[in-house]
Amino acid sequence: MTNLTVAKLLKSKPLQEVEIKGWVRTFRAKRFVALNDGSTLNNIQCVVDFENTDEDTLKRITTGAAVSITGELVESQGKGQSVEIVVSKLEILGDSDPETYPIQPKKHSFEFLRENAHLRTRTNTFSAVMRLRSSLSFAIHKYFNENGFNYMHTPIITASDAEGAGETFRVSTLDQKNPPLNDDGSVNHKEDFFGKETNLTVSGQLEAETFAMSLGKVYTFGPTFRAENSNTSRHLSEFWMIEPEVAFMDLAGNMDLAEDFMKSVIAYVLEHNKEDIEFLNDRLLNEEKTKPQAERSELSLTEKLTFVTENNFKRVSYTEAIDILRNSKPNKKKKFNYIIEEWGADLQSEHERFLVEKHFKCPVILFDYPADIKAFYMRLNEDGKTVRAMDILFPGIGEIVGGSQREERLEVLKEKMAALDIPEEELWWYLDLRKYGTAVHSGFGLGFERLVMFVTGMTNIRDVIPYPRTPQNAEF
């Protein structure tokens, strides 16, 4: 393996002899190869002496072919690039039949590229998106590492479905056609691989709480699975989630952490992935031009990102938000599909969008939600009606973070579980945390793909994960 990359060559001064391998993006005028190796968005131009190269080799320089090029790095004679390689030796490593190669040097629709997801990272947009995904993932680990968090691997296969975060995928090795049955005709899971009913995890939160109550500050970053039949541009059946959990931290601290975290990782990619963000910014600007004036967004991608890093998130209680919504124009003129009347109503995405995009025009943290519309483990406030939950809403994305201070009082937690028919036997270990050395603690969950969407400006979640799993689709 050589350390030489196109990214390094493009920043280099002239060099006597260089060898570089990559894939042909275009071959113009039998002379100019645009070569890309994935290290950067940009191609390096390689100038072929076509008069002294045999015809067979020239014909095999086609879009998508893998080649090895040796030559001299010189200042470019033409405009459009500062340096180029004068080719002395060109070797075809892998041919690419132009009759059948699906990625043409032209614009493709994202729908078409999704069907060719194994090749779509050979385009500028998807290589930029996936480099950003990788960079963001690193920024997340870096942030937690520098702030004293321990990285925890929570189990993928779990037995409890107690959280009720949606439909789960069952994990079983029983014979599907002829499973062992109980006397009452139900499937006997005692004979299953784990001796009980198991499923793919919907969240690592409950396990993360156990580590928070011993290691103090922990986070998980791994795949989660939901078998919901959701067909939207914001949902996946398999997605990656980041879940920090911190002992002795209350809801206010949780909001501080979430805001600082979001600002920090976005600032990281703004600094380290300038080229890719600029490219995606320009791509969006061009796309916006095709829309009518009224539908265009006020801020460009880079402006939106710097806006997040430089402004404080607006913190608003659920009760205040209901007042704002109740007195808002769309509510009075009945423009909302769901009219806000009573305290206690769940907010719909149209309401969240109104608050973020029209009213406050910045990221918003909503907190202290009615207990009835939130999960059982959230800390009940002294008013007995609300819980210490918080959601962060981002423009264009909606809910990106959901978190809470956890209920640390054993008796209150037991009452909540009883009210919701959650059997204590299933979560005995979770209750133990409240029996032995219980303490205030908090955490949140962040959908990684939604963060990648925000940072790249992509509008379909299937375009920010390598191989999306959605209902009726598990190709690749």
Place this chain on the structure above:
RNA sequence: UCCUCUUUAGCUCAGUUGGUUAGAGCAUCUGACUGUUAAUCAGAGGGUCCUAAGUUCGAGUCUUAGAAGAGGAGCCA
């Protein structure tokens, strides 16, 4: 799961009121040209009009059912 829209060449799309041999741009191939930047010019090949059934003398076009894709809603991250 619900609502709406879409499905015609490798890709993006047009196709009139149901009427002869289904078109364009790009891509591909052949030739010309050669310091190009989505190169240019000339020519050629390329179609199970998503599937099935129906109406009709005749269906890419109309009807019904199904499949796939997209957008929105719900659920959520």
